[in-house]
Amino acid sequence: MSTGSSKSTQAAVKAADRAHVFHPWSAQDLIDPLVVAGAEGSYFWDHDGNRYLDFSSQLVNTNIGHQHPKVVAAVQEQAARLCTVAPGFAVDVRSEAARLIARRTPGDLDKIFFTNGGAEAVENAVRMARLHTGRPKILSAYRSYHGATAAAINLTGDPRRWPSDTASAGVVHFWGPYLYRSHFHATSEVQECERALAHLEEVVAFEGPQTIAAIVLETVVGTAGILVPPAGYLAGVREICDRYGIVFVLDEVMAGFGRTGRWFAADHWGVVPDLLTFAKGVNSGYVPLGGVAISAEIAATFATRPYPGGLTYSGHPLACASAVATINAMADEGIVENAARIGADVLGPGLAELAERHPSVGEVRGTGVFWALELVRDRETREPLVPYNATGEANGPMAAFAAACREGGLWPFVNMNRTHVVPPCTITEAEAKEGLAVLDTALTVADAYTAA
Incomplete structure (x- = not known):
């Protein structure tokens, strides 16, 4: 498919979505859904060729990856x-x-x-x-x-x-x-x-x-x-x-x-x-x-x-x-065992290492491919990076962090003052490290809002 036809397809899908689809948990006029063209394994992509490492497993459900x-x-x-x-x-x-x-x-x-x-x-x-x-x-x-x-x-x-x-x-x-x-x-x-x-x-x-x-x-x-x-x-x-x-x-x-x-x-x-x-x-x-x-x-x-x-x-x-x-x-395929190994050998140690270097990380917790980084303004007081249930301007620091993740080719799962690291159970060591590298860069954006 040519670039022009891809863009027209993307525009047509977006227009139909905005005209007819009522999205959950959303103020309908304030959202801009990404148009997804396809997915495979730990990745999905749009019609423009932007590819995202899925650190959300969509809604923490594609445990076996996309399109197995x-x-x-x-x-x-x-x-x-x-x-x-x-x-x-x-x-x-x-x-x-x-x-x-x-x-x-x-x-x-x-x-x-x-x-x-x-x-x-x-x-x-x-x-x-x-x-x-x-x-x-x-x-x-x-x-x-x-x-x-x-x-x-x-x-x-x-x-x-x-x-x-x-x-x-x-x-x-x-x-x-x-x-x-x-x-x-x-x-x-x-x-x-x-x-x-x-x-x-x-x-x-x-x-x-x-x-x-x-x-x-x-x-x-x-x-x-x-x-x-x-x-x-x-x-x-x-x-x-x-x-x-x-x-x-x-x-x-x-x-x-x-x-x-x-x-x-x-x-x-x-x-x-x-x-x-x-x-x-x-x-x-x-x-x-x-x-x-x-x-x-x-x-x-x-x-x-x-x-x-x-x-x-x-x-x-x-x-x-x-x-x-x-x-x-x-x-x-030993997928459950892979989740345990990736958590113990890659994600757990890798997230702990990020926490040591980024003052915005208050706590790392999890197991398997089920982790959270709690982001804070101040490690001593543990003040959350954004207030509980923040919206709009008050949620700006987390919105900026999430945008940095997406710009780096990683799709995060963000909720309140946390980012959850929840990739498919099939994720490889190389993919997990790729995601950690993007998080490393995005956390510098969160760091800018801390007291450090």
């Missing part, structure tokens, strides 16, 4: 054989997807309820917990994101909840562990863990344990900061749930399927929830898919009692085919 040939072929083959069939039928590809997922989930989470994505998975996990216990309340953390549907957005802790929070959804929020900005005046991981658990137990006591159906947690908090829980925290939550008959739900929508260097982040701590939600990495988002992995005890609740929930596209054959191909490719 085995997954593309599986979708094509399934489409030629059987495009769709209602959820009430048994079909080979759906059964195999469920089997492969159940084989990798912790403990006895061997029944799989399929949804179209993570928010619907959380919605159904909450419904299952309430029906199983006969209790109304759900507890979740302030620093969290669980989706944008009715129950999920109320569970969410970050500011995206505010416009839709009805204050009548039966949700109670609490503070999870976050040593860098401890709400418990802790000075060590051990203190943070102990005090966070004491706080949670106090919330449970004051809300009335007999009224609480579930505690919902992201195993590793994702969009709200890549917060890796201290040793013992998840086990402590498990113990509280067991003591009071509360269902323990782990949200692994973002952390699951290799992102942390394990199939599921829960595997790092040997904790088994009662319900586990997944989406994103299960098939790298090639076709919409999510689900709930269900324990034997909760599944038994609906053995002779109908479960009152379902979706037209639950376990869609094209989505399930992409999941089967994704999981098999991840196993055959």
Whole structure:
């Protein structure tokens, strides 16, 4: 394609987008979406030939990279054989997807309820917990994101909840562990863990344990900061749930399927929830898919009692085919192991080295290919580079940093005063180092706003 035709194509796509597409989480007249022409592996590009290293994995979901040939072929083959069939039928590809997922989930989470994505998975996990216990309340953390549907957005802790929070959804929020900005005046991981658990137990006591159906947690908090829980925290939550008959739900929508260097982040701590939600990495988002992995005890609740929930596209054959191909490719190609190795050998040390040289970096945290740099104006006071939930001019320093990343050929994942380093689990050592080099340059822009 000639340069002229590329530009005309880009202009036509942009014009149609601006005329007809209503974009999520956006003021429609204030956005200028990049027109994407194609993608492969760890990169995507526009019609002008600008190529970006995808350090966002789009929305932290292309764990297997863009256009993996085995997954593309599986979708094509399934489409030629059987495009769709209602959820009430048994079909080979759906059964195999469920089997492969159940084989990798912790403990006895061997029944799989399929949804179209993570928010619907959380919605159904909450419904299952309430029906199983006969209790109304759900507890979740302030620093969290669980989706944008009715129950999920109320569970969410970050500011995206505010416009839709009805204050009548039966949700109670609490503070999870976050040593860098401890709400418990802790000075060590051990203190943070102990005090966070004491706080949670106090919330449970004051809300009335007999009224609480579930505690919902992201195993590793994702969009709200890549917060890796201290040793013992998840086990402590498990113990509280067991003591009071509360269902323990782990949200692994973002952390699951290799992102942390394990199939599921829960595997790092040997904790088994009662319900586990997944989406994103299960098939790298090639076709919409999510689900709930269900324990034997909760599944038994609906053995002779109908479960009152379902979706037209639950376990869609094209989505399930992409999941089967994704999981098999991840196993055959050592993709989970690659994520662990890249995190331990390249990203972890490389980000720590950047932090030593850039005064704008307050903290580095993460595991696998799931990292965050917390950017600050002052390392001593830990003042964020931009205020909480900043917009417009107040968000200028982070906007300038993100622009510098893009100018360097890297597409960042930026949220509030953080940049998240979340490339595909398939990223190579050379690609990871390329991304670190761009971050190094972009951080000099952030440094200009610090007190150093």
